Amino acid sequence: MRLTMYTDFSLRILLYLGTKERSERSTIQEISDAYNISKNHLVKVAHELGKAGYIETVRGRGGGIRLAHAPEAINIGEVIRRMEDDFHLVECFNPAGNQCPITPVCGLKGVLGRALNAYLQVLDEYTLEDLLVNKNGLKMILQQQNA
Template sequence: MRLTMYTDYSLRVLIYLGTKEDGKLTTIQEISDAYHISKNHLMKVTFELGKAGFIETVRGRGGGIRLADRPENINVGKVVRKMEEDFHLVECFNPETNMCPISPICGLRGVLGKALHAYLSVLDEYNLQDLLFNKEGLRDLLRT
């Protein structure tokens, strides 16, 4: 299983925001500079994070973004599920496009389905606060 860069960037944005003092606004440019990621990519990511309710956006002069909830209330599994387009590990996971002739009797689908469930279950055990166990170190590395 491999996460898309979109989900990777989403988690990085949340980690960055989690290193900030409560309620302090951050700009997309700051995050872009810290991670050396395209500002345009991050604009799309932050838009979706805002729609999903993970971050708040404040428009206008002096505006920016911040976490919409406390880090301990932001579940990693939920973020991954919301930001990933799909979890079609193999063709047969998508009934609309599945053309595999052995699907009706293939054991691979069940094995991969079980593995995907386990993967997501582990992510569900963690929240953003768990990823921020070394806030000072993160701040130093990100220069926040």
Template sequence: MRLTMYTDFSLRVLIYLGAKEKNELSTIQAISDAYGISKNHLMKVTHELGKLGYIETIRGRGGGIRLAMDPKDINIGQVVRHTEDDFHLVECFDCKTNTCVISPVCGLKGALNRALFAYLKVLDGYTLADFLQQKYKIANLLFNEQMDI
């Protein structure tokens, strides 16, 4: 299983915002600079994270983005489900485009489907807060500043 760049960037944005002090605003440009990611990609990601309710966008002068909920309330499995466009690990997962002639009798689809559910179940066991246990070290790396512990 490989996550798309979109999901990877979504998770990185959430970690970045979670490493900030509560209610502190950030900019897409600052996140782009910290990770070396295209600002255009991050604009799409942050727009979708806002629509999903994970982040809050403050418009206008002095505006920015921040988490819309506590990191312990952001389930990683749900974020992945919301940001991945499909989970078709093999062709036969998509009934509309499947042309595999052995699909009716092949056990591979079932095994891969169970593996996918196990993968997502593991992610369901984590929240954003779990990835922020070293928040100050993350902040130091991302913001190039020393935060008080």
């Protein structure tokens, strides 16, 4: 299973914001510089994270983004389900586009379906807080990137 870059960037934004105090705002530019990734990509991702209720966005002078909830209230499995556009591991997972002739007798879909469910179940066991176990080290590295 491979997550999209969109989901990867979503998790990176949340991790970055998780290193800050809840009242502290960060800019997309700061985050872009810290990870050395496109600001334009991050703007789209941050917009979606805001629509999903994971972050708060404030426009204008003194604006920025921050977590909308405490890190322990942000479930990683939920974030990934929300940010991924689909979980079509193979063609037969997409009923609208499935052209595979062996679908009616193939056991692969069931096995991959179980594996996907197990994958998501493990992710459901973690919150953003769990990923911030070395918060100080993470904060230090991200700040060095901005220097």
